[in-house]
Amino acid sequence: MKTIIQKMALPLLLAISANAYAMEINESVQLHGFVSQGYIYSPDNVFAGDNAKDGSFDFREFGLNASWDATPKLRFAGQVLSRTMDEAADGSLKVDFLLADYMAYSDDTTTFGVRVGRIKNALGLYNSTRDIPSSRPGITVPNAIYFDSFRDAVLATDGLNLYGSHIADMGAFGFNAYVGSRELEGPTMENYLFGQDVEGEVKDVDLKMLQLTFKPESEHDFNFGLSVLQVNAKLSGAQSITEAGTKYGMDLMASKPFYYQNYLTGAELDSLFALVSVQYGYQDWLFTAEYLNIFSEVSYEVLGNKVTNKPVSEAFSLQAEWFTTPQLHTLIRYEELYLVNTDKDGSTSARPNDTYHGYGKGLTLGAKWLIDESWTVRGEMSVNEGTAWVPVYEGIGDVELKQHWNTYGLQLTYQF
Amino acid sequence: MLWLPAQMISAETVVIVNPQIKIDNISSKSLGRIYAMQVKHWADGQPIKVFTYSTQKETYRDFVISEIKMQPHQLERLWNRLIFTGTGRAPVVVGNEKEMLEKIRTTPGAIGYLETTENFSGVKSLEVEK
Numbered sequence: 001m002k003t004i005i006q007k008m009a010l011p012l013l014l015a016i017s018a019n020a021y022a023m024e025i026n027e028s029v030q031l032h033g034f035v036s037q038g039y040i041y042s043p044d045n046v047f048a049g050d051n052a053k054d055g056s057f058d059f060r061e062f063g064l065n066a067s068w069d070a071t072p073k074l075r076f077a078g079q080v081l082s083r084t085m086d087e088a089a090d091g092s093l094k095v096d097f098l099l100a101d102y103m104a105y106s107d108d109t110t111t112f113g114v115r116v117g118r119i120k121n122a123l124g125l126y127n128s129t130r131d132i133p134s135s136r137p138g139i140t141v142p143n144a145i146y147f148d149s150f151r152d153a154v155l156a157t158d159g160l161n162l163y164g165s166h167i168a169d170m171g172a173f174g175f176n177a178y179v180g181s182r183e184l185e186g187p188t189m190e191n192y193l194f195g196q197d198v199e200g201e202v203k204d205v206d207l208k209m210l211q212l213t214f215k216p217e218s219e220h221d222f223n224f225g226l227s228v229l230q231v232n233a234k235l236s237g238a239q240s241i242t243e244a245g246t247k248y249g250m251d252l253m254a255s256k257p258f259y260y261q262n263y264l265t266g267a268e269l270d271s272l273f274a275l276v277s278v279q280y281g282y283q284d285w286l287f288t289a290e291y292l293n294i295f296s297e298v299s300y301e302v303l304g305n306k307v308t309n310k311p312v313s314e315a316f317s318l319q320a321e322w323f324t325t326p327q328l329h330t331l332i333r334y335e336e337l338y339l340v341n342t343d344k345d346g347s348t349s350a351r352p353n354d355t356y357h358g359y360g361k362g363l364t365l366g367a368k369w370l371i372d373e374s375w376t377v378r379g380e381m382s383v384n385e386g387t388a389w390v391p392v393y394e395g396i397g398d399v400e401l402k403q404h405w406n407t408y409g410l411q412l413t414y415q416f
Numbered sequence: 417m418l419w420l421p422a423q424m425i426s427a428e429t430v431v432i433v434n435p436q437i438k439i440d441n442i443s444s445k446s447l448g449r450i451y452a453m454q455v456k457h458w459a460d461g462q463p464i465k466v467f468t469y470s471t472q473k474e475t476y477r478d479f480v481i482s483e484i485k486m487q488p489h490q491l492e493r494l495w496n497r498l499i500f501t502g503t504g505r506a507p508v509v510v511g512n513e514k515e516m517l518e519k520i521r522t523t524p525g526a527i528g529y530l531e532t533t534e535n536f537s538g539v540k541s542l543e544v545e546k
Contacts, residue, residue, distance in 0.1 A: 027508070032499045067505055072463045077502030097502045108459045120501040132500040135493060163503075165454060172454070217445075281490060323489050326477065373472050415496075 033064040034415040036133045044405035048391040049086030052407075059411075060084040060091065061131060075101040081131055088148075088393040096120070096131070097156060109168075115161040121154055122176050122211045123227045124275045124290055130155070133413040137288070137331055138366040139380045142317035143389040144335035145275065145290050147360075149192035152184050153205045153231055154273070171216040178209040188392050189233060193269060193298065194261045195351045196397040200238035202269075205231055221281035228274055235267035241304040248303060266301035288319040293341075314341040331366040331380075337388045346386060356403040360388035378411045429479050432517075432539040434526040437462075441543040448484040450527060452494050453504050458525060466507035467519050467528035475513075475531040483529070483544050 038059030042052040051058050065079035078098040084091035099117035106112070120128035129135035130146055159180015166173045182205045189202040209229040216222055239247070244263040251262065272295040280287045294313040299306055317335040324330055337360040339349050346358025366380035387401045431447065433439075438460060449455040450464055457463055469476045471492055480488045498504030510516045513530050520526045521538040530536065 030499075030505055034500075063500065065500065065502065067499075067502065069505075079500065079502060099502055101503070103456070106457050107461065108455055108457055111454075111456060115503075120503075122501075128501045129497055132496065134496045135500060167449065167455070172449070281487065284487070286487075286490070323487060326488070329489070373470055 028069040030067050031065070032416060034061070034133060034413060036061040036411055036413040038139065038409060038411040041408040042405065044402050045387065045390055046396065046399050046401070047086070047407060048088035048393055051086050056086060058084060058086040059409075061133065063096065063132065065096075073103045075103070077101065083131060085391065086393070087395070088391045099161075110164070110166045112164040113162075115163065116159075118156050118158050119161040119178065119180075120156045121178060121207070121209055121229070123154055123209065123229055123273065124292070125225065125277045125279065125288065127154060133376070133378075133411065134415050137319060137321060138333070138364060138368075139378050139409045139411045142290065142319065142333060142335050143362060143382075144315040144337035144360060145292050145317050147315075147337060147389040148391045149188060150231075152186070152188055153182060153233065154207070154229060156182065157207050157209070158182060159207070169217065171214055171218070174211075174213040176209075176211040178207060181206050184233075187394060189269075190235075191392045191394075191396065193267065194264070195354070195357075196261055197394065198235070198238075198261050198264050200235050200264070202233050202235050202267075204236075205233045207231060223277075223279040225277035226275070227277070228272070231269070231271045231273070233269045235264065238264055238266050238301075241265050244303050260300070260302045263303050264300060265304050266299075266306075268299045270297040271295065284323045286321040286323070288321070289317070291316045311340040312342075314338045327370050329368040329370070331364070331368070333364040333366075334362070335364075336361045337386075339388055346388075351397070353397065353399060354387055354401045356386045356401065357388060359386040361385045362389075374414055374416055376413045376415070378409070378413070380409045380411075382407045428531050429475070429483055430530045430532065431483060431542045431544055432520050432528055432530060432536075433542055434520055434524055435538065435540045436524060437527075437540060439542065440540075441545055443545045444483060444485045447544060448486055451480075451484055451486075451491060451507065453498055453506070462525045465523050465526045467510055467516060467523075467526060468507040469511075469516070470509060475529070478531060479529045483546075485546065 039055065039057050040047055040052040040059050041055040046053065062082040063079055067075060067077040069075050079096040080093050081096035082091050082093050083089040095118060097118050097120050099115045099119050101113060101115045103111065103113040122128045124145060126136065126141040126146055130141045157178045157180040159178065162177045164175050184203055184205060187197040190197050211225065211227045214224045244265050248263050275290060275292045277290045292315040296311050297308060299308045315337040317333060319333040322330045338344055339358050343349055343358055346356055349358025351357050362382050362384040364380060364382040366378060368376060368378045370376050384405050385403060390401060437458060450466060471488060477488050480486055480491055495506035499506055510519055513532060516528045516530060517536055517539060520528045
């Protein structure tokens with residue numbers, strides 16, 4: 001079924017959108033979508049699996065959405081999304097968002113409303129559009145800020161979103177508040193926390209978030225943003241203390257090396273994200289800077305004994321986009337991520353096969369060619385040190401990762 | 417017959433609204449907020465219906481750069497964000513100026529633009545304060 005959908009997607013999209021930017025069934029319904037095909041060459045390290053080491057086309061995205069203005073105040077919108085990334089994402093169709101939006105109040109300076117359903121989290125500049133090729137600065141979003149481990153956990157909220165904006169003399173203010181939860185599939189969070197999959201699973205994540213934006217009334221084109229997000233997750237279905245104790249005893253007799261991950265009897269993660277975003281536009285240039293702190297409290301229970309760590313992760317990203325001509329855009333970005341900010345060389349965060357897991361530094365150069373309204377081609381290269389943002393997939397723990405690694409990518413996108 | 421200020425004839429791009437709209441002029445900033453889909457209602461409470469052309473058209477680029485004082489890519493990124501996060505909608509795209517005139521004339525709360533010095537009727541032109 002999945003492959004049928006994938007095979008049909010492109011011709012279907014092409015057929016319904018041959019002459020239009022958006023497809024309008026009538027004035028109140030709009031349809032939009034996109035398809036992307038990527039090529040990634042990652043000669044030094046695995047990238048979402050083995051294939052990219054020799055260059056791979058196993059990178060595709062597909063999205064289709066509809067929005068319906070039922071009344072001037074009430075709107076419904078939904079999107080399905082499929083991502084294929086070698087072994088890291090299998091292309092299955094997911095409901096990306098599905099929401100009802102009630103605009104309770106709106107005049108020429110003030111808007112206030114509420115959304116209910118699955119809502120994308122406007123964390124920083126790019127979280128809500130990280131899977132949308134036309135809204136990303138490059139083939140990927142800044143890796144240091146939007147690193148893969150937290151992707152699924154913070155992508156969207158199943159719950160409630162209050163939003164509002166106000167235009168005052170000093171500028172335009174905006175806010176978004178979210179409360180709800182998120183259900184995870186796969187062992188991404190287990191891999192992030194323990195470096196491998198473990199007994200039990202991290203399934204439900206509680207989310208609370210506030211985003212504030214300000215665009216000052218000024219000759220200069222500045223945009224400021226602050227996002228604060230609280231993430232809480234528990235390991236459920238972990239083994240009992242008796243089970244873990246029995247296993248420990250047997251492993252001891254068999255003289256197996258001690259890995260705490262094998263004897264976990266519980267775990268809990270409490271993280272507070274604080275993300276500051278600044279954007280400045282000057283003529284054909286757009287400069288973007290983001291700075292992230294994640295204040296975490298990670299509690300492990302090993303054979304019933306509780307150990308609590310309080311790491312602070314730190315990251316920044318500096319990016320310049322030059323809109324060289326209307327058809328050609330170029331990009332340069334430098335970024336750094338430290339999973340534990342008191343461990344900048346990453347030595348205490350090292351893992352058996354992944355010595356440089358604790359940090360990442362990267363320089364990315366990219367170019368985008370807008371062929372016409374619908375078609376875009378991108379090319380990009382990244383030079384990286386440290387492996388903190390190597391995409392996570394099941395089995396990555398068994399692969400030896402190198403400290404210095406480059407990636408080269410091409411991507412063709414069609415959007416309507 | 418519509419009265420057009422001299423500067424608008426030389427600037428060529430003319431911002432037009434449905435004749436029921438009560439204002440006669442608009443600032444570049446306000447125009448920008450309307451086209452960014454951030455302001456959704458006129459001062460009298462009527463919903464704004466925004467019309468534009470293909471982003472490939474010179475008329476569109478000229479309008480964004482000279483009247484709104486924005487870069488086209490900024491506006492397009494905002495529209496993409498609204499569309500692909502389900503938080504809003506992009507303006508309605510029309511094929512040509514004839515269609516634009518027709519839409520603005522017949523749609524309550526409509527705003528659009530033309531690049532012409534020719535006479536047009538049934539719509540109201542706005543002076544843009546830059």
